[in-house]
Amino acid sequence: KIEESVSMEEDTRNKIEDEEDLSDNNNQDGFDDSDEDMSEYTETDSDDEITRMKKRIKRERRAHYKVLQELEAERDNVHEAKSTISELIKQITEYKTALEEEKADLEAEIIEKEEEIEKETSVVSSLRSGIQELEDEKKTLMEEISKLEQKHEEVLEEESKIKSNMKQETVENLRTLMEELTRIEEANELLRKQHEKTKEQIDDEKKTHDQTATELQKEKDRAEELKGQIETLKLTNEALITQLKQYRRTSSLVKASQQMRRDSEKRLSVSFKSGLLVDPQSKTEGQDVYHLIRKLQPIHKGSVLCSIIVGGQMWVGCGDGSIRIWEIETGQMLEDRKQHTGAVTCLLAVQDKVWSCSKDKTILIWSPKKAQPTKKFLAGNKDKDVCGITLLEVDQFIWCGCSDGVIRLWDSKHPGKIKKELKENSQTAVCMLKRSNQLWVGTDNGSIHIWNTTTLRPSKTLTGHTSSVNAFTNVGHFEVWSSSNDKTLRCWNAENHTCTKTLKAEGGLTCLLQVRSFQHVWTGTTDSKILVWNAKTYELVQEIPPTHKDGIFTLSLDKKNQIWAGAGDCSISIWR
Numbered sequence: 060k061i062e063e064s065v066s067m068e069e070d071t072r073n074k075i076e077d078e079e080d081l082s083d084n085n086n087q088d089g090f091d092d093s094d095e096d097m098s099e100y101t102e103t104d105s106d107d108e109i110t111r112m113k114k115r116i117k118r119e120r121r122a123h124y125k126v127l128q129e130l131e132a133e134r135d136n137v138h139e140a141k142s143t144i145s146e147l148i149k150q151i152t153e154y155k156t157a158l159e160e161e162k163a164d165l166e167a168e169i170i171e172k173e174e175e176i177e178k179e180t181s182v183v184s185s186l187r188s189g190i191q192e193l194e195d196e197k198k199t200l201m202e203e204i205s206k207l208e209q210k211h212e213e214v215l216e217e218e219s220k221i222k223s224n225m226k227q228e229t230v231e232n233l234r235t236l237m238e239e240l241t242r243i244e245e246a247n248e249l250l251r252k253q254h255e256k257t258k259e260q261i262d263d264e265k266k267t268h269d270q271t272a273t274e275l276q277k278e279k280d281r282a283e284e285l286k287g288q289i290e291t292l293k294l295t296n297e298a299l300i301t302q303l304k305q306y307r308r309t310s311s312l313v314k315a316s317q318q319m320r321r322d323s324e325k326r327l328s329v330s331f332k333s334g335l336l337v338d339p340q341s342k343t344e345g346q347d348v349y350h351l352i353r354k355l356q357p358i359h360k361g362s363v364l365c366s367i368i369v370g371g372q373m374w375v376g377c378g379d380g381s382i383r384i385w386e387i388e389t390g391q392m393l394e395d396r397k398q399h400t401g402a403v404t405c406l407l408a409v410q411d412k413v414w415s416c417s418k419d420k421t422i423l424i425w426s427p428k429k430a431q432p433t434k435k436f437l438a439g440n441k442d443k444d445v446c447g448i449t450l451l452e453v454d455q456f457i458w459c460g461c462s463d464g465v466i467r468l469w470d471s472k473h474p475g476k477i478k479k480e481l482k483e484n485s486q487t488a489v490c491m492l493k494r495s496n497q498l499w500v501g502t503d504n505g506s507i508h509i510w511n512t513t514t515l516r517p518s519k520t521l522t523g524h525t526s527s528v529n530a531f532t533n534v535g536h537f538e539v540w541s542s543s544n545d546k547t548l549r550c551w552n553a554e555n556h557t558c559t560k561t562l563k564a565e566g567g568l569t570c571l572l573q574v575r576s577f578q579h580v581w582t583g584t585t586d587s588k589i590l591v592w593n594a595k596t597y598e599l600v601q602e603i604p605p606t607h608k609d610g611i612f613t614l615s616l617d618k619k620n621q622i623w624a625g626a627g628d629c630s631i632s633i634w635r
Contacts, residue, residue: 067126351632352621355633359379361629362402363375363376363626368387380400380403387617387619387621399423401417401418409452409457409471410471412427416446416448439465448460453498457474468481486503492531492539496511501528501529504527506522509521509556521551523558524547528541533553534580548582564582565586567610568583568584569583572622576620590603607628607632611624
């Protein structure tokens with residue numbers, strides 16, 4: 060169609076050109092043959108014919124121009140149609156290739172389905188054969204059941220015969236039993252009378268036994284008091300022996316013995332006050348030596364594992380789940396609360412509350428005024444067996460190192476719901492220490508992780524200890540000391556995190572306490588000793604011999620500069 064329209068356009072152009080040539084030739088002929096034309100036409104007639112020809116040519120030119128415009132429009136449409144047709148051809152080829160790929164995939168799936176159908180048909184055939192076998196077994200079982208029913212009927216007949224025989228025998232036995240019962244009733248009557256007499260005798264004996272029991276209890280209480288006195292005398296004697304050794308180092312033996320006699324005369328004048336033993340002289344003049352001044356009574360029922368000062372009170376957590384509250388001024392026991400069912404592992408004072416975590420998987424929040432818990436929640440999730448090991452307040456959060464290696468954070472103002480869980484590895488946090496925006500975390504495998512409290516990400520890991528890191532303490536402005544079960548005490552530079560000194564002991568080091576007034580650091584050991592170190596020279600100032608029967612697990616300093624030491628033998632000693 061396009062070619063035809065183009066050819067028509069060319070024809071029309073040719074016609075128009077021919078007509079124009081004819082009109083020009085006619086005009087020229089008219090002027091050239093003026094003699095012949097003048098005879099036939101007038102001048103006016105030739106002008107009219109020329110104007111008519113010009114008008115006709117203009118009309119044909121206009122029509123031709125319109126036709127040209129229409130042809131150009133059709134040509135543009137044709138070009139657009141060609142481009143769309145090429146795009147459609149591309150899409151069709153792409154769709155064809157996609158269909159071929161889908162066809163191949165479908166053929167592969169059909170083959171797989173056919174294989175599965177073959178497998179299922181084989182399984183069905185095997186199941187049918189199995190069903191046939193089961194039906195055969197069912198028939199055999201039915202035959203056996205019928206045989207057993209026949210035997211059962213025979214057995215029932217035999218049982219009926221035996222029961223009839225037994226009835227006769229039981230009737231005769233009942234008669235004999237009735238006769239024996241009458242005899243027994245007569246004997247019981249006699250026994251009842253004898254029992255009343257013996258009961259009266261027993262009541263009399265019980266009264267006398269109660270009297271003797273009260274007397275024995277009094278004697279036991281006296282014996283306990285005497286034991287406490289003897290224990291305190293032993294402790295004073297041991298303290299005197301240690302003083303004697305120190306006097307031997309500084310002065311001659313004669314002067315030391317004379318001084319020790321004077322001290323012994325003073326120390327043996329002990330006095331009991333409010334249930335605890337008090338030594339009136341606690342420190343030798345002129346020497347930085349710590350002495351035992353009292354041992355609390357009564358002793359605890361479980362190992363003393365942790366302690367914390369709350370106002371004028373000392374709160375102590377024990378291995379039997381109980382928390383005892385002692386008055387620091389008088390040494391009297393104020394409360395003995397047992398709300399946990401497992402060992403109390405850590406105590407923390409938070410604003411006007413006290414937090415306690417335990418091996419019973421719970422955390423309690425206590426009111427110090429009422430000495431009662433006000434809130435209780437789990438240390439982990441309900442579906443996890445998790446207990447809290449250590450607690451520390453950092454900004455508005457309470458950090459808790461748990462037994463599953465996760466450090467969980469609670470809001471101190473709105474506790475109960477875990478705000479965040481931090482876990483870098485599977486190591487369990489045993490102790491924690493805050494220093495500016497750093498949190499030092501000691502773990503059970505001996506490594507120390509330093510966390511950034513702002514980003515809540517670990518920034519560095521310190522190595523050196525080979526066993527559990529049990530405690531930290533800040534020493535001065537630039538050092539952190541750590542104690543471990545590997546029998547070493549490591550001194551770390553808090554700025555560049557390098558170990559500046561390693562101090563060794565004979566037993567595992569369990570707890571740490573800095574006594575700033577004397578620039579000393581106390582360490583408790585697993586072999587019941589207390590080691591006192593100089594914080595500047597790193598020298599051992601004093602080795603206090605065992606006054607407890609088990610390891611020292613907690614050390615606390617009260618407002619009177621007295622050190623409270625709790626041990627695994629369920630007792631607490633106070634030093635100055």
